[in-house]
Amino acid sequence: MALLEQPVSDVTELRQSIRAAGLKVTEQRLAVLGALQQNPHTSAEEIFARVGAVLRGSSPQAIYGILAAFTAAGLTRRFDPAGSPALFERRVGDNHHHLVCVSCGAIEDVDCVVGEAPCLTPSDTAGFTIFAAEVTFNGMCPRCQGQATPEPPA
Ligand SMILES: [Zn+2]
Ligand SMILES: [Zn+2]
Known part of the structure; x- marks a missing residue:
């Protein structure tokens, strides 16, 4: 079975x-997880565009259902940047954060401080027990900065 040319x-x-x-291993789940492995921070629509052709009877809704099941099982992480559909990734459980370019939507992972997670200590917990924090840094990626900066006069 040639599944997405993966080793x-x-x-x-x-x-x-x-x-x-x-979870039970199915061809659809394998294909979705494989696509996510190769393309972190991907939406259900994007994954469908990549693997839909090789999966009979698939749909973006079906892919979304698989991703939701993966996320509930702790296999993937869901990330919701402003103005974007839900994105998914395989990197879970390390409390990492994201840099998001407000211009082109480029996304980079950012590690928390190694060995600790200072973001897990809010100024006021209001009595909550904190498990995870999601920090999104909105900015402009180097490529977009290059386009936005006018050429310096010669
Ligand atoms: Zn950008
Ligand atoms: Zn990430």
């Missing part, structure tokens, strides 16, 4: 991850 070892790893999350 066999990758497919094995994908199978194991899906099983470890307590």
Whole structure:
């Protein structure tokens, strides 16, 4: 079975991850997780555009359902930047943050301070027990900055 031209070892790893999350391994789930592995911060629509052709009877809604199940099982993380559809990624459980370019939508991962998560200590917890924090840094990526900056006069 030629599944998205992925090396066999990758497919094995994908199978194991899906099983470890307590989900049944299906061709659709494998394809979706594989696409996400190669393209972090991807929406259900984008994944459908990549894998829909090889999956019979698939739809963006079906892909979204798979991603929602993955996220509920802790296999993927959902990220909702302003003005964008929900994005998903495989990097989970490390409380990392995101830089988002307000111009082109480029997204970069940013690590929390290594070994600690200062963002998990809000100025006031209001009695809550904190598990995770999502910080989105909105800005402009280097490429867009280059386009926005007028050429310096010669
Ligand atoms: Zn940009
Ligand atoms: Zn990320």
